[in-house]
Amino acid sequence: MSLAPRVVLVHRTTEYEELVARHGTHGQAAFFLRSRGRDIGEVAERSRRDRRALAEVASKVPLTWRQASVERADLDRFLFAPEDVVVVVGQDGLVANVAKYLSGQPVVGINTDPVRNPGVLVRHGVPDAPKLLAAAADDGTPFEELTMVEAVADDTQRLVALNEIYLGAAGHQTARYRLGHEDDGGVVESQASSGVLVGTGTGASGWLRSVWQERSSALPLPGASESRLLWFVREAWPSPATGTSLVAGELAAPARLRLTVESDRLVAFGDGMESDAMELTWGQTVRLGVAGVRLRLVG
Structure with a gap:
């Protein structure tokens, strides 16, 4: 009996989360940004959009599959398995961040913010996740193999x-x-x-x-x-x-x-x-x- 694929969701801490962690509260982070001519509302909304996208992609993983999640800062301590399907939810650079830790596992790139992200490596939207997961688990799927x-x-x-x-x-x-x-x-x-x-x-x-x-x-x-x-x-x-x-x-x-x-x-x-x-x-x-x-x- 073959082992069911494991989807590994790769993401990164958002700018809003980093600001709140550094300054302690939403209000203090807002004050810090105002002093530099920025509005925390737009930063917070981007964070909510990223987190919604991550949750939605997670919900589209087949129920019979296993699932794990890893933040960018923890990639060097995460053990990827040969049967993993790696789903990067975020920016193009996040694909490059995870690539060095892989050994041939298929990678799916989901762009959470097409207005800001070029989409060179995260080429797909959240609605495409089900068909991309199915393709990644299919041995007959032709992958684009990028030189490293x-x-x-x-x-x-x-x-x-x-x-x-x-x-x-x-x-x-x-x-x-x-x-x-x-x-x-x-x-x-x-x-x-x-x-x-x-x-x-x-x-x-x-x-x-x-x-x-x-x-x-x-x-x-x-x-x-x-x-x-x-x-x-x-x-x-x-x-x-x-x-x-x-x-x-x-x-x-x-x-x-x-x-x-x-x-x-x-x-x-x-x-x-x-x-x-x-x-x-x-x-x-x-x-x-x-x-x-x-x-x-x-x-």
Whole structure:
């Protein structure tokens, strides 16, 4: 007898809930916002809309299925199972937040606020939940498989991200390292910079695109499902000991970018989650490239 699917509802604390938790009461939160030219009514209404959407999606889960809920801050402590169907209720960024903790589970994105959220990854409304859940549990459903990026250190630390991985100094100060491709004959360059950004086609709508546009890069941006990444060195500094000849490129699977740390401490984090960073120290090597796992997005 096969185990019934478990729906895991992924959500995040709303701005209103964070304000009340910080200031103690609704009235004090309202006073704080008024002092900054904002009205708490609109913030509270968005919160109610998000919570209604979450409750409505939960009510559409089949009665024979199991159900769990996890808040964004608790994702690193939540254990996802192979049979889970992951339903993200909220913003596009929440899909990126959960992607690194998955290993092939189908993901459904529900947009709670289409007026404010672009809907690149949370593409569906609450009424679509029943048919999306059925599709996610059907082995014959074709999923959109989105490329992810990974960083693997020589001490077995591993980091996976949907949009991009940033590697540099904590606090975004000067990072020192040696950089090179593993398949280019061993060309390596010592660098001092503001860090290295390696991004996917999904990330090409965010930070990666910003750097790409600033550089007026001729490299074509990858598609979301394409097994190709772009990388950029941010603000490389030329000196007698450091160069600027290797500052951008692409990585088609299985190619890897190799970086050896020459600072006391560097960090690597994915999709803006600095609180969940991989720490590296002098002499360590990290390799960055297309991840072996992909995000399976329904619809």
